[in-house]
Amino acid sequence: MPFLIALLDFAGSVALLLWGTHMVQTGVQRAYGPRLRSLLGAALRRRDRAFVAGACITALLQSSTATGLMTTGLANRGVVALVPALAVMLGANLGSTLIVQVFSFDVAALSPVLILVGVVLFRRGAGSRAHDLGRVFIGLGLMLLALHQLLGAMSRYEDAPALRALLGAVSSMPVLNLVLAAAITWAVHSSVAVVLLVMSLAAQGVVAPEAAFAFVLGANIGTAINPVLEGVSGPDPAGRRVPVGNLLPRVVGALALLPLLPLLVDFSAAWHAEPARAVADFHTVFNLALAVLLLPLLVPYAGLLRRLLPDRPIADDPGRPVYLDPAARQLPVVALGNATREALRMADALERMLAAVRPVLEPGSRVGDATPIQALDDVLDRLNAAIKTYLVSLDIDELGAADHRRLNDILRFATHLEQAGDVVDRGLRGHAAKRLRQGMAFSPEGQRELLALFDHLVPNLRMAAALFTTEDLRGAHALYAERAAFDRAESEATDRHFERLRSGRTDTLQTSAVHLDVLRDIAQINTLIVESAAPPVLERAGEAPAPSPRQEPS
Template sequence: MAFAISLVDLAGYIALLLWGTHMVQTGVQRAFGAGLRAVLGKALQDRGRAFLAGLGVTAVLQSSTATGLMMSGFVADGLVALIPALAVMLGANVGTTLIVQVLSFDVSAVAPGLILLGVIMFRRNSSTRVHDLGRVFIGLGLMLLALHQLLHLLESFEDAPGFRLLLGSVSTVPFANVLIGAVAAWATHSSVAVVLLTMSLAANGAVPPAAAFALVLGANLGSAVTPVVEGPGGGDPAHRRLSIGNLVTRLAGVAAALALLEPAEGLMAAVEPDATRAVANFHTLFNLVVAAVFLPLLSPYARLLERLLPDRADPADPTRPRYLDPAAREVPIVALGAAAREALRLADVLAGMLDGAREALRSGDRRLMAETRGRDDILDSLNTAIKAYLTRLDPDDLSGDDERRLNEILQFTMNLEQAGDVVDLNLLPHAAKRLERGLVFEDRDRAELIALIDRLSANVRTAASLFMTEDVRAARLLAEEKVALREAETRATAVHFDRLRSGRPDVAQASALHLDLLRDLKLVNSYIVAAAAYPVLQRTGELLPSRLADDAHHGE
């Protein structure tokens, strides 16, 4: 009976360790998600900086798996070349070793303080970032607490004959230990957690050093499996180049390390007799050697992956352009027509995002919110493809009207893409915040938001029609929609200040969130108007350079 209870305790502490890791990862992503993506985007100019970026981002995220899934999406969208992406993954694998090195020391005494600080920050409502960083500190505290309890619990297992027999039966077979470590890392989505658990086992003498090192190799292998299984695919082998390439480097490294396991055991014992530190050092050494070997070979390795995993077009993939015929670039007027036809797809996608946002606000369906946010990737891909297509046209072949139309197409697509970003990064996160905080909108506020989203959907359809017809009357009507949104914001601001005087925090918070959503909708509408109405009005001389009164009127 006591043994069964101890097993439940063991599983519970492992679950606590994994949950703490999850809280750290999600907290960092919520607080700095866009910033981390920007860091990766700016650092992908050469493999050296890409390696360092992968190392740094993974050290912050506490997960090479999260970095791998993020980079797989970048490569699948064509935003990142394969060579720097592979360098990022080599850096990400080294980044996990920094986390393990820190946690290999006994820092459990700071766990209660971290949890207390995290709870205080988490309960604050003044700043979303402070709220998310509170999750990070709570997660770190839970990780340290779980590790400390695991060490104490494993001491009771040390002399248990059945447990030692079970571990002894697999400790003599390195391949079995690699397999166990790989399955555990894949199942938990965390090589760090598996390595830390292995350190606990080694510290208590439950597994010999060679078996601990084999478990570490398996953990490194398992962390590379998750992006292959869960990363973007869509039937196109090219989308799996990065994840498969990273897995192959892991396999090669594990195979070589298994062959050198005995000398590695002697080397680690000579450097650091402490079993816990030896496991951490082996984990670091393995990833550094793999990175040092493969980093100079990334160019031929990437070419090999491109030959083995060629591009395969999927006509059903919504992120792929349908009308951008390369041959049409020889005739600019035909190419511009193809680009305009492709640009209309952005209007359809944005309208779909607004419809999804409308239903998400009505129902509070988190899955619908996630699906709606995912459509922004379609806008990004199509906008990138259209810009690349149009910039390849020979300027000498373009007439004045052709250049004007080209600029209008670019303005249309870029503004709609920006509108989609507002829905993705502002509108839907604000809607999700209402659910997280349990806020309830008043009926008239919810009805107003739904009505305004319907109005924006109609404006998108008007903008798509205006983009093709260039009708001045329609342009005026669409531009006047900005006035309606501005008046709605003014009314909502006045109502919000009245509610602040009521002294009820829940009402004030719901009102502030309603105002944030209104401002998001106003910004979306501004991009829609700028996409189609402004070019027509500017060409006809009906667009003022500024809403400010001129000096003469100002002096009257």
């Protein structure tokens, strides 16, 4: 029973440490996520600035994995080159050691104060920056509290014979220590938490200094494994250059230092009286040494990575998602950006669909001209399904109020474009094909009216895509003005069609039903395009969107 209680105390303290780390990460992401990503993107033009930005952002997020996901996403989209992206990762590795350095001092007394400040800020209202910063302070307080509990648990049970025997057996095998620490760090997704745990064990003498150093090396490897494994499912090896480029130096450096651990322990003992400080400094020096050695060699190192992971030609499948990186789901700001990029691909596919259907409306067209439209509609269906699956897989607890709004905007945009594609394929294409099969021809006036209205669709689609990206109120007003002008033109075209019918025009009478169906389809497509992006922008500005004159398809 005492052993079981000790195990529960230990497991509970470790869980509290992990949860505190998680709260700090999510709080910083919600409060400053978009700004951090913009800062990172601006710094990636030079390797020295990229290195500093990676260290600073990781110190705030307490997660080199989060920084790596942002960097990998930017690099895979071609926004930044491989060399500065690797520099960011070197900085991120060093930044993850800064919080360990802070916690290596006796700051446990600050835990109640940090939690109190965090609770006060957290209760100031959901969705505010103070609310998010409250999570950060609560997380920091919980981390200090967990470390204090770990030290107490270790002091009570450090002389237990079974524990001593187990740790003594493990301590004699540095390679096993390294592998064990790497596996644990990969499982918990936090090298900070694992290194802090090793510091607690070393401070109580439960783990020998040589074993503690080996654990630190393993933690450095483990935190770089997860991004590589999550990227294996990607179709292009080039997308794994940044995570693999981050992992390789850590593995090589750790294996090179393993035989030297006894010498490093003796050297460290001459400088440090406290084992916990020695562990923290070894963690920092290891990452700093890798950065100093590798920063000047990043250009040839990047060339080596390009040879090891070359660009792979991929069959041109427009329905295959390109930007929905599974690894980015851990960082909402990156995942939402990826989904936005994928939704814009749907706008491109719908534009190609409209370009394909226009010839079917012109004189002299053939039924076979409509064949590519069905394939493009399938592209829209597949992309829409992939975006929805990707977004619903995000952790709701990781999303702030702004993230929820953006997620809903993306779903709305993608759904409306998919519905517009259905109208093009099942309505417009079908009605136009019916006219061609029956050998009917629109009247010259009706033909011009239909094409004039149709030619407004692509400009309006481009305007909606731009508004979806910028969320600018002026763009929403302009798009609704275009819809109002379009509705007036449609109404006038309908009135002129009826006038031709009353005058007894034979060509108008023969194609009247198809003409009105095509006119309705074009108007429905335009409504779906406008409604895909404009209403959320107007609603957030406190303006009620104008009511749609048509019921959108379900």
